Amino acid sequence: MPGSRHSRFASLHDVELCTHTATGERRAFGELVRRHGSSVRGLLRRMGAQGAEADDVAQDAFLAAFERIAEFRGDGTFAGWVKRIAARGYLRRLQKERRIGALTAEQAEIDADGAGGDADGRIDLDEALKVLGAAERVCVTMCFGAGLSHQEAADALNLPLGTVKSHVKRGLDKLRTRLAPADGVAMEGRRGNG
């Protein structure tokens, strides 16, 4: 009975569900999708994918994860692993459709839009990300949302490492202002994982 199988899987840890999935138990993988589907889709939306596109890429990412489940060793979290697959998949789609070059072009327009935003109140991350240019948003989301290093992000984006670091730094500066304006903390520097 499907319902009882779902409830049986609901009590298991992600790693145990991955073990069941590796033996061909598709319902166990369904439980993983139920748990982490929203966060993967949310990540893709934060990278700039529209609703339907984000869902398509997320579905493909989960299917790819199912096929490659034996590669997941449990070193990090399952969600993090799928997010990396999804982020790379989204970038591949952008490259295939030759939209990746438009990321930098989009930046000035969005910057101008964001300049007049609400800088005094505390706003959530999704709102704050709207202030970032497309390239900054993608780089920041890949590094802080999908957990990629700067180098991995540069490889995935096919951009020089320095360019990615610059996008991340500018993005962080803007987010810092938007997310904690009351603190008045001017933090400089950049993420030291690349």
Added chain:
Amino acid sequence: MAEVEFERRLERLFGEAAELPDAAQFAERVERRLDAGWTARRWLIGAAGVVGGIIGASQLMMSNVVQRVETAEDSARLLSSGLTHMTPRADWLQALSGGGSVVWVAAALAVVMMGFVLTRVIGEI
């Protein structure tokens, strides 16, 4: 220090994605695609098994198996008649000598077995 704290906070914020209202439907869509892919794979494996069986059968046909069976029948008949002269009649030898159909059934079973084995091997791969 403040920079590191901000980055950690940012990672936490990214990790705190709200559950989307259609989360269950999304999971069902993924499961449906998984099931569809699995069904297609099973059909593919089954078809490969049938093709393997047909190839096995045709190989048996092509390797003069009829001639060999006839030779084996003649040999069995000779052996049977020789033994009849030497020893009291043995019913089982008679059964063997008239066993052209038995050989065909055995060959068919072998083909079916090959099909099964091939299906299993592809399934394991």
